[in-house]
Amino acid sequence: MLQLSSLSDIRQHCEQVRCQGLRIGFVPTMGALHEGHLSLLRAAKAQNDVVVCSVFVNPTQFNNAEDYNLYPRLIVEDAEMLAQVGCDVLFAPNAAEMYAQAARLTFDFGILERVMEGAHRPGHFNGVATVVSKLFHLVRPHQAFFGQKDLQQFAIVQQLVQDLSFDLELVCFPIIREEDGLAMSSRNRRLTPEQRQVAPKLYEALQLLSEQAKHVPIEEAKAAAVTFLTQFPELRLEYLEVVDAATLQPIAHVQEVPRAAVCLAAFLGEVRLIDNVLLGQ
Ligand SMILES: Nc1ncnc2c1ncn2[C@@H]1O[C@H](COP(=O)(O)OP(=O)(O)OP(=O)(O)O)[C@@H](O)[C@H]1O
Numbered sequence: 701m702l703q704l705s706s707l708s709d710i711r712q713h714c715e716q717v718r719c720q721g722l723r724i725g726f727v728p729t730m731g732a733l734h735e736g737h738l739s740l741l742r743a744a745k746a747q748n749d750v751v752v753c754s755v756f757v758n759p760t761q762f763n764n765a766e767d768y769n770l771y772p773r774l775i776v777e778d779a780e781m782l783a784q785v786g787c788d789v790l791f792a793p794n795a796a797e798m799y800a801q802a803a804r805l806t807f808d809f810g811i812l813e814r815v816m817e818g819a820h821r822p823g824h825f826n827g828v829a830t831v832v833s834k835l836f837h838l839v840r841p842h843q844a845f846f847g848q849k850d851l852q853q854f855a856i857v858q859q860l861v862q863d864l865s866f867d868l869e870l871v872c873f874p875i876i877r878e879e880d881g882l883a884m885s886s887r888n889r890r891l892t893p894e895q896r897q898v899a900p901k902l903y904e905a906l907q908l909l910s911e912q913a914k915h916v917p918i919e920e921a922k923a924a925a926v927t928f929l930t931q932f933p934e935l936r937l938e939y940l941e942v943v944d945a946a947t948l949q950p951i952a953h954v955q956e957v958p959r960a961a962v963c964l965a966a967f968l969g970e971v972r973l974i975d976n977v978l979l980g981q
């Protein structure tokens with residue numbers, strides 16, 4: 701596997717690959733890789749000739765300095781895992797070069813960013829859109845793979861691709877979970893054994909709410925899920941929303957929209973986790 705860190709090297713390499721008529725599949729990540737990332741990489745490999753994975757803990761999307769400083773960084777282990785799944789190129793830039801020219805661009809995603817992650821992490825999606833735009837320009841992939849775990853991020857990136865006319869296909873893959881239901885996340889590594897035991901209750905709450913929302917108004921179903929979570933004082937719920945999966949706007953009845961999603965963010969100590977489930981009709 702080729703490992704590149706400079707912007708000119710990745711741009712040049714990807715340009716050569718494209719000139720040979722080969723298809724590039726791209727998986728952007730922040731590293732500390734797990735099965736969730738690997739599922740995206742395997743899909744990228746199956747559908748493309750060359751797979752590029754970026755590992756970059758992007759400073760501009762963090763609204764909390766401690767979260768940025770304590771984000772797990774495991775580049776040696778990441779490189780081993782990437783080689784094992786047949787990734788062709790690991791791009792791991794450093795922040796100084798990535799942001800040498802422009803600190804942060806300004807985007808406006810309208811209502812899409814005024815809810816949930818956008819509302820609770822000021823500037824977050826501006827940072828995501830900045831780095832994803834830069835990465836798309838450097839790699840110019842035919843396909844880019846994202847996880848449903850970051851449901852709102854996927855909607856924002858779809859909007860970005862449309863607004864800036866990026867010539868690529870976006871692919872969203874389902875959430876990979878631990879056996880007890882906890883959504884895999886790099887931040888799970890920061891949980892204490894006690895917090896790790898309680899963390900799967902978040903998924904239980906999502907399941908409870910999605911089941912109840914089929915029969916009763918959402919406010920009632922939400923209240924039941926919140927009551928369930930209050931049994932676990934280690935968990936601090938930040939938001940719990942039932943939204944239209946297309947617009948991410950809150951709804952009152954799941955029957956209002958073709959597809960609803962139940963989304964949450966919660967703290968266990970200082971570790972902030974997100975999760976969601978999609979409701980079919
Ligand atoms: N459990 C998962 N299943 C499927 N895809 C995932 C999962 N976790 C993350 N991803 C996807 O992997 C890509 C890179 O995400 P990232 O590197 O931020 O990992 P992460 O585990 O989500 O980290 P964290 O939750 O700590 O932010 C994103 O598109 C994300 O949605």
Ligand SMILES: CC(C)(CO)[C@@H](O)C(=O)[O-]
Pocket residue numbers: 728729730756758761828831832850853
């Ligand atoms: C898309 C991304 C790699 C941009 O930094 C990040 O937000 C992530 O890992 O989901």
Ligand code: BAL
Pocket residue numbers: 730761762850853
């Ligand atoms: N997976 C989303 C990246 C973040 O939490 O900043």
